Each structure stands twice: as structure tokens, then as C-alpha cells.
Amino acid sequence: MLNIQLARKYARALFELAQEEHKLVEYGQELTDVRKGIESVPVAEAFLSNPQVERQAKKELIKKLFEGEVSEDVYHFLLLLVDKRRIGLIAAIDDLYRSFSYEAQGIVVADVTTAQPATEAQQQKIQARLEQVTGKTVKLRLHENDKLIGGVVVKIGDKRIDGSVAGRLAALRKELLTDK
Secondary structure (H helix, E strand, C coil): CCHHHHHHHHHHHHHHHHHCCCHHCCCCCHHHHHHHHHCCCCCHHHHHHCCCHHHHHHHHHHHHHHHHCCCHHHHHHHHHHHCCCCCHHHHHHHHHHHHHHEEEEEEEEEEEEECCCCCCHHHHHHHHHHHHHHHCCEEEEEEEHHHHHEEEEEECCCCCEEEHHHHHHHHHHHHCCCCC
């Protein structure tokens, strides 16, 4: 719980700086690239997360990996995370930054679960319909679950729309079993 609160503070700070600089998308992409870069090398991730490793050694690794690859603000943000022993929160900071950024841009994320992979045409149709319903720009996060049998389940925030065959069968079963 404490880590999420700390990650939220750091994400909010970078988000506010990005807003002032008019670089919401750029800083967000750089932060995601840093996260992916660190996560793609498990040894580097373990090194940066290890509390017994000296801060200076961690800073040297950050310098080798990211100096000149990301903007000055993001680079110094990474060094600050090392100084404050919070570099291990980079994934949570990235997730929270993205949610702040999307909210500021009027974007919502829809988790779309289908039984089989959705085609490009189906994705566009779902996205267009959700944008029409929400009045916002929608980014799809696609998932697969063969237990749905067919159809689609959409989750946006705390709202869930179940248009799956499995969902309809469950509703029918419930209706048939209740006494009227």
C-alpha cells in the first residue's frame, strides 16, 4: 500500500512536469521505454532493485543505459528515483503516469476479452462503438479467454458489459433456477 502511494506521488510529479512542458505523450513514451528496457534485462532489474548495491553504482548504470536516450527531465527523474531508493517502483510509476496522462487527454482504456483473437476490423468496430457510447477516445487492451465460447466482454473502469455466450448462458441458467 505504501509503495503505491509513493509511486503515485512520483508519477504525479513527473506528470505535472510533463504538463508544464507540454510533453505528456513524449515523457510517457520515454518512461515506458525505460521500464521495458529495465524489465528486458533481469540482471539489471535485480541490480537496480537490490538495496545493498551502492546508489552511485546504480546511477552509473542508469547513465550508461539512458543518458542521451531520454529527455533531460526523464533522465534526472530516474536519478532522483535512485537517490530516493525508489527505482524499484518504475513499473508502478509508469502505470500511474499513463492513467494520469490518459485522463488528462480524455482517453479511457477498455479491457476487451474475446474467445478468439479479434480481427483488425472487429477491433475497429468495437473501438468506434465504445467511443460513441463513452464520448471519449478509447484505447483497447485485448485479452483472450476461450471459456467465453463466443462474443465479447468489455470492462471500462468499474463498468462491465458481458456480451459473451457464456455470460448469456449463465444469465439464462439463473433465470430458470429462480422461483417466480
